[in-house]
Each structure stands twice: as structure tokens, then as C-alpha cells.
Amino acid sequence: MERAVGVIIITEKIKKDNWSAGDISGEFSELVRSARVKLAETVVCNIKEISSSLFLGKGKIDEIRLIAEEQDADVIIFSEDLNGTQQRNIEEIVGIKTIDRTQLILDIFARRAKSGEGKIQVELAQLEYLLPRLSGDGVMLSRLGGGIGTRGPGEQKLEVDRRRIRSKVARLKKDLDSVAKQRSMRRKKRDRFSVLNIALVGYTNSGKSTLLNALTGAGIQTDNMPFSTLDPTIRKYTLPNNQSVLFTDTVGFIYKLPHSLVEAFKATLEEVVEADLIVHLLDAGHPKVREQRDATYVVLDELKIKDKPIITVLNKEDKIDDVFLKRRLLKDFKDSLLISALNKTNIDELIDRIMSHLGGLTTFVRIDLPADNMRLLHLIYKHGVVKKRIDKGTSVYIEAQVPQQVMKIIERDI
Template sequence: MLERYEGGEQAVLVHVTFVAESAREDLEELKLLVSSAGVNAATVVTGSRSTPDSRLFVGSGKAEEIASAVKATNADVVIFNHALSPSQERNLERVCECRVIDRTDLILDIFAQRARTHEGKLQVELAQLRHKSTRLVHGRDYLQSQKGGVGMRGPGEMQLETDRRLIRERIKKITERLNKVEKQREQGRRSRKRADIPTLALVGYTNAGKSTLFNFLTESDVYAADQLFATLDPTLRKLDLGDIGPVVFADTVGFIRHLPHDLVAAFKATLTETRDADLLLHVIDAADERLAENQYEVDQVLEEIGAAEVPQLLVFNKIDVLAEVEPRIDYDDEGVARAVWMSAETGAGADLLQQALYQRLMPKMVEKAIYLPPAEGKLRSEFYNLQCVQAETVQDNGDMLISVRLPTIEWHKLIKEYGEKLNEYSHKVG
């Protein structure tokens, strides 16, 4: 439906430095994105401006320089490290005589390559359709013509209108399917909340090592690679953390600065896992010199999706790449674990991460001193089956004093089975 120039593997990259910090992009990140898309960067054209030109984004002289670079390198596509308007894309394509795409197009293309599940493919297609719907006018030279010929005469509709109608219908169908998926996810979240199972979501800048950490913690084989957006499809795994009990880990899509709004909207169901999590493991590439900027960008996206208030535990990953950096835990002024320095690749510091998780999830544990009469042997056996008995002594009157420590969920199950008499037997420790 979208007839555009056939894209190739040779590309001219265009990066413009702006005075305003909010408009700036990172050239090295563009190169990583292009590499992740499987495209070869033939050359890079750079420049600087105070504001984008309304017609060509760059000046007319710079546009001619880009066109010359296209001819000199025999490039098939020009990739801008910025967001272009439909008219700017159209005008640049006329000057360069080849396809021109912007940063959003590039990210969408990578997402389309990475999506593996049916849901992921639907989300990417929805984002692409929403983005392309505003750019239909310059996709063909004949879009303004009406259908004609035998049996086709009359008012009719323009080809452009037909394409837009087909896109609207496809968007509607995809949205309906994704709404069903969202309802299924919501049912799963409600079930976990009823069972009082904590959800830990791994978030972070793309290529921070979330999937490697996820695989290490859950002994899974989720696809992980040293490239941007290696993971698109959300993955959930249940894991028993000993004293804490069962938890659910969620591996999520990586964030990036100026994440396209169409993607945020399309991945609403996926990002809800992040918003409803009990704790966010914010994974940060400790070896990246831009780690402070990346951390800020992730926090901005979290705020955009309504997850800014979810508690965070910072995980500074890839310390194996750094010299003289040992695994450690950083604590805040109240003595609560704030950050863990570790390597998911080598496993260094994994014990410290588990220690920090214990501390952050401790409120989910119950500690009780239970006074049981001799007739309650069955209840005593239940505690031992749960492996939660810390100590046991026999009183002079024959009663048993048992110190237990168990997950809140297991305590509520016992209350449900044995009723209020369990509360009568128990006393809170401390």
C-alpha cells in the first residue's frame, strides 16, 4: 500500500547539532541504531543550526551537500538523526532523488525486525501505520487522482482517500486485538495481586543488559545481544527467592531518548507491566559514559507512562568492563539499598543484588511467635512443611513456642484455612 523508494544497505547519515539541548541527538547512538538495523553507513554529513528549516530541515546548501554524498557513495537511503515532518521528507527526497527517513522511521524498522511474538508484531504494525498515515501524500505521485475506467466512473474517491481508509480499518482491527491482549494481561496482574506475588520489572536504556540480567536471574534463554532493541516482546518468569517467596520478573523493551510517541501508544499493554510493578530494577550500563543522561531519559519515559512513582532499585551493570570497580551496594540516608553494582555477564555481585532485593521486599514477610497447644500437631506440621520455622521450644505446660518467618501470602493462606484461632496463638515478633 505504501509505494516508496526501495531502501538498500548503503546509507548517508545526517546529524545536525542544535543550540537547544532538548533538540540534540547523539551521533554515536545513530550509528548504533543504523548498525542494529543492518544498514551500512557509507558516510556521515554533519552540520549545525539554531533552528530547523521549515522546508528542508537543513539549509539548501547542506541539502545539496547531502545529495552529492548520495551520488558519490551510490547510497540508497538518507537517514536523519532527527524527526522530520512529511513535507520535509518529501522535499528532501526530491533533492536527493532517493528515499529519506528520519529517526522515528529507523527505530520503527528495527522494531519490525525484532518483533517475534504475534502481539509484538501487532504493536509494531500499529505504530508504523500511525506514523505512516501522515506521510501517505508523498508516497506516490498519483495519489491525488481518482479511479476511472469502465464501471468506475462517478464521484469515486481519490487513491489517497482509499489508502487512508484502509489504514484506518487496519488500525481499528489491530487495536481491537491488542485490547483483548491487554484484558488478558490485566487478568494475570489481578491474579498475581490476589496471590500477593510481587512483580519486579526490569527497565533501562536500550542495550543496558536487561535481558542478560533477566536470563541470569531466572535461568532463561531470552534473546540477548550487544545491540539496540534486542528485546521487544515482554517476557514474564516466576522465580522463588527463598525467604521472600515467589516473585515474577518482567523483562521489558528498552527505552531510548525521544522514544517515538507512536511506539509508546502501541506498546501500552506491554508498558503497563512496568507501571503496575511492585519494584523496578532500573538497569544502567555502568561502562557507558552517558549513563547519567540515559538514566534521565529512562526516568522521563517512566513519567510519561505513569510509572514514575514505582519504587526503583538501581542496578549498575557491566562493571566487568571497568577497571578497579568492585561489586557493592549503595545505601541511602535511611540505610535502604538504593543501588547495586554488579555484572550480569560474569555473575559478580549477584549475591549483593539478592541481598538488596531481600531488604526492599522485606515488608512482604511476616514474623510471628506462635504458642501452640499439644493438640495442634497438624498446624505445627504445616509450619515445618513451609520451611519457615526459625526456632522451637517446649513450655512447662506442654505448649510449643515456635518462631516462624514466612511470606505474607503463605500467612494469609494459613489464616484462611485455620481461621482466627491462628491469630489467637500468634504474637508479632518485635
């Protein structure tokens, strides 16, 4: 296992966002653990200004070099992003591989990518990250040898030759285009059958996959680690009123999720962008639950979906014993509810909330259908709730609550 010295950077922005050095360092350790690297020692640096050549002052970098020597470290990992120049200059002084926050997260993603789509997205993000950082002949990466920062998806080594990277990037982009097209076709097909889509979103480790497993027995792997899930899972669920909906579980978010990753994961995140309703899951037992909410909203904002209907769910209720704390959370998180996905408590209330939200997405219809139009009749029964039916020989009179998409089909076909 590689040994790392972690450099925890505390900026003014971090303080303004209400994260302490302890929080940042705790989350950073989890990321490093997720990348299967041993964190031998950490150095915390409070900074006001960033040095354009070394990120930190020369004295600090020398200190880091000494610690790395003492710890016999293979790699230095920064908790913030470095530009290519800073990274190269630091490596020259410390003499070992130095990687930044984006590379650390990309490495975790590369380990987790299982589907073809996930692999393409991760590899593209990695290569686009590396390309501007490689010196003419790709020396930098080859000097790095193996290990963290050089792994591609599926554990193969990343390409280091600039020319080959360029052509690979072009190929991956083409592949991604066709993946996106397939996805959008699948979505259209689903829409034609008028199923409502509900996306589970939230901070990484908040329990999204556990919730989908609890609802549908999806059997998704869950872990007490950041970024367990990368590939989306979509599962059908039938509400008590017989209406079927689709739940999507997808990649989790984190404070300062690199923009390039949001960009790269557009195809996957499209499932969230196209959802009719968002269920925002939070780890209510986490001391930074409010800051985690804010971080999630930053990403939702970036995806331009803050205005979709959102149900806020405070998960891991079982971790809180104090009733006052529960009350306080419910007060602070407007219109939220407390559940435990793990113990399956209060799931009924969540389903009730979902149904009342979906009420806004359905329409009441009174219609006389020609008795031979079995297709529409079938569609109404399958996706709506029939309140009244009178068979009148040549026609069937129906009163039903149907999803708006079904209404559109009825209007078009009648």
C-alpha cells in the same frame, strides 16, 4: 544491503542534555546497524533553528543530495524527526527515500517483533505514523519501493492504501484491546496467588536480558545491539527466604524514545507499570551512563512510575578496572550497587537488596487458623516465611512473614 547517508542533527536540546556530536553519531550508527543498513557516510549538522519546509537550509539539502549521489545511496536517514511536509520536500530534492529517527526505530522494532502482541503494537505504530504522511492515493510510500521504512513486522510490506490502512488500524486496535485484556487477566491471576513482581528496566543494551538469564536461565537472546528485546519475558525466581517473585525483562529505552512508541507499547509496558519493585540496570562501563540514566527516567516519568521503589544497579562492572572510577560511580549513583550480569558477580548483594525492599511489602502475621482451612495454610507456606507453628488440634497457630496480598486474602477469609 541498502546504503544510507546519515544526517546527524545536533540541536540545542541535545547539547543541554550533555550529549556530544560523537555520542549521538555513535548511537545513531548502532541503530542503523541494528536495522541492517550500511551507513556509507554521515553528515553532522549543528542547528539552532528548524526550517519548517526543509528542516535544514536549502544549501545543506543540496550538499546531502551530492553526497548521496557520490555514495550511490538508497536512503537518507535523519537522526531527528521530520514532519510530513519536510520529509516530502527533502525527498523531492534528493530524489531518494528519506526517513527519520522514529521510522528508523520502528523499522528495528518491526524486525524484532516475534510475539503476536509485539507485532500488533509495531504495526499499529507504523501505520499511525504513515497515515498522515501519505498523499491522497498513497503515492508516497509506493514510490519508496521496498527496504527500510516500508517493512512491516515479519518482513511483510506495509499497507500503502489509505482506506485499507484505516480499516487495518481499527482492526489492530481491537486486537490490541483483547491482548491488553488477556494480559490484565493473567496479571490478576498472578496477583491472586500473591506473587511479587519485579521489573527489570533500563537503557537498551544495559544487560537486562543477560541478568534475567543469569538469575533464571531464561535463555533470552542477548546482543550487543540496541533493541535486542521487544517482547517481555516473565520468569519465576525463588528468593533464599523461600518467597517466590516474578522477574520481567522487557523492551529497553533510549534517549528521546519516540512518544508514539511508548504509547504503542502500552500493553507490554503495563508489566512495568504494575510491578511492585523496579530494578534499574545501567551499563556502568558506558561513558554516557549518567545521560542514559536520565533518558530512562524520562520514560519512567512518562509511564508515571517514578515513585515506585527502585534499586539502581550498575552493571558490567567487569568493564571497569579503575577502583577510583568504581568509587566515584557508587557515590554519584546513590544507593546503587555494582554487578556483572555476564560474570555473575555480586548477584547475591542484588538479591539481598531485593529482599530488604520486599520486606516493606510484607507483613508479620500471628494467627490461629482453623485446622481445616488448608487453603490459607498452603498459601502462607507457599508465599510467606513461617517463623513458628503450633498444632493445637482444632486450630493451627502460625507466625509468619507474608506478602501484603496474602495478608489481604487472610483478612478477607478469616
